[in-house]
Amino acid sequence: MQMSDAFQARQQELAAPDRALVDGVLAGQRRALAKAITLIESTRLDHQERAQQVLGTLLPSTGRAIRLGISGVPGAGKSTFIEALGNYLIDQGHRLAVLAVDPSSSVTGGSILGDKTRMETLCQREEAFIRPSPSAGSLGGVAEKTREAMLLCEAAGFDVIIVETVGVGQSETTVAGMVDMFVLLQLPNAGDDLQAIKKGIVEIADLVVINKADIDPRAAQVVRAQWNNALHMLRPASPNWSPSVVTISALKQEGIDAFWAQVLKYRDALTPTGEFADKRRRQAVDWMWQLIHSGLNQYFRRHPAVKDALPGLTQEVASGRVTPAAAAYGLLKHLNPESDF
Numbered sequence: 626m627q628m629s630d631a632f633q634a635r636q637q638e639l640a641a642p643d644r645a646l647v648d649g650v651l652a653g654q655r656r657a658l659a660k661a662i663t664l665i666e667s668t669r670l671d672h673q674e675r676a677q678q679v680l681g682t683l684l685p686s687t688g689r690a691i692r693l694g695i696s697g698v699p700g701a702g703k704s705t706f707i708e709a710l711g712n713y714l715i716d717q718g719h720r721l722a723v724l725a726v727d728p729s730s731s732v733t734g735g736s737i738l739g740d741k742t743r744m745e746t747l748c749q750r751e752e753a754f755i756r757p758s759p760s761a762g763s764l765g766g767v768a769e770k771t772r773e774a775m776l777l778c779e780a781a782g783f784d785v786i787i788v789e790t791v792g793v794g795q796s797e798t799t800v801a802g803m804v805d806m807f808v809l810l811q812l813p814n815a816g817d818d819l820q821a822i823k824k825g826i827v828e829i830a831d832l833v834v835i836n837k838a839d840i841d842p843r844a845a846q847v848v849r850a851q852w853n854n855a856l857h858m859l860r861p862a863s864p865n866w867s868p869s870v871v872t873i874s875a876l877k878q879e880g881i882d883a884f885w886a887q888v889l890k891y892r893d894a895l896t897p898t899g900e901f902a903d904k905r906r907r908q909a910v911d912w913m914w915q916l917i918h919s920g921l922n923q924y925f926r927r928h929p930a931v932k933d934a935l936p937g938l939t940q941e942v943a944s945g946r947v948t949p950a951a952a953a954y955g956l957l958k959h960l961n962p963e964s965d966f
Contacts, residue, residue, distance in 0.1 A: 680776060688779060812837060
């Protein structure tokens with residue numbers, strides 16, 4: 626069966642509203658894309674079933690974009706940089722999707738979702754799509770459905786996908802498992818803090834960008850040299866690419882072309898050897914296992930016997946009368962009493 630025949634067969638299995646949604650996404654309609662992302666973000670089981678059918682139908686139209694993860698300390702100018710880069714790429718003929726993840730409040734569960742308001746000029750470009758999403762407590766600073774949202778954006782014809790993450794931390798490395806290139810944004814006056822940056826972040830950085838270099842060019846060059854030394858002390862993740870450092874001024878739109886040249890150089894270095902494709906295949910398998918773990922966790926919490934026993938055991942653990950390990954094993958036994966956990 627040809628790809629087009631398979632697509633038509635899958636599309637016929639969809640309900641009429643979902644067929645219209647698929648057609649709208651493939652036509653690049655931003656309203657349809659937004660509705661599709663809202664569908665995959667829904668926690669309702671019936672919506673999740675529909676979302677997987679829609680994604681399965683659109684899957685052959687994905688995978689053609691460059692996926693970038695951009696992280697950095699608060700105040701590094703991530704939104705300003707992304708806006709400058711986005712306008713530059715659109716002027717070069719690209720279509721850009723930005724998935725900006727905002728931290729959710731641990732108290733109210735709410736999120737400001739302010740990144741879109743900080744990208745005023747980029748928001749007005751027809752070739753750009755900006756989707757702010759709350760992290761909702763997800764590790765890695767990435768919303769739980771960011772991966773599916775990337776696929777939808779690719780199916781809609783966006784050829785550059787940027788995931789802007791919450792901030793720098795050990796769990797922030799999660800974003801590197803879903804993008805082609807991980808970019809770490811730093812400030813020119815952060816040289817003294819270099820030793821405080823967690824090694825895991827440095828090890829997965831494919832490119833380090835020193836932003837706001839116009840404020841103190843000399844300090845920017847010092848920090849660039851420090852970062853180059855730090856990166857050279859680590860073993861590169863790829864035999865075909867050595868992470869580099871570039872200095873830019875996003876506010877003055879200086880160095881954006883040099884940054885994009887590094888991105889293309891990275892892609893061209895990894896593509897001929899098959900490493901680029903292998904990386905995506907590994908990410909897809911890892912993604913599957915993450916979803917399995919998430920699904921098992923949800924199933925465990927919904928299990929009737931677990932729901933009955935959990936409140937009491939939680940109180941016993943909190944009071945110190947039962948060890949956490951004993952409580953965990955006891956709860957797991959409810960899934961299958963014959964199992965030896």
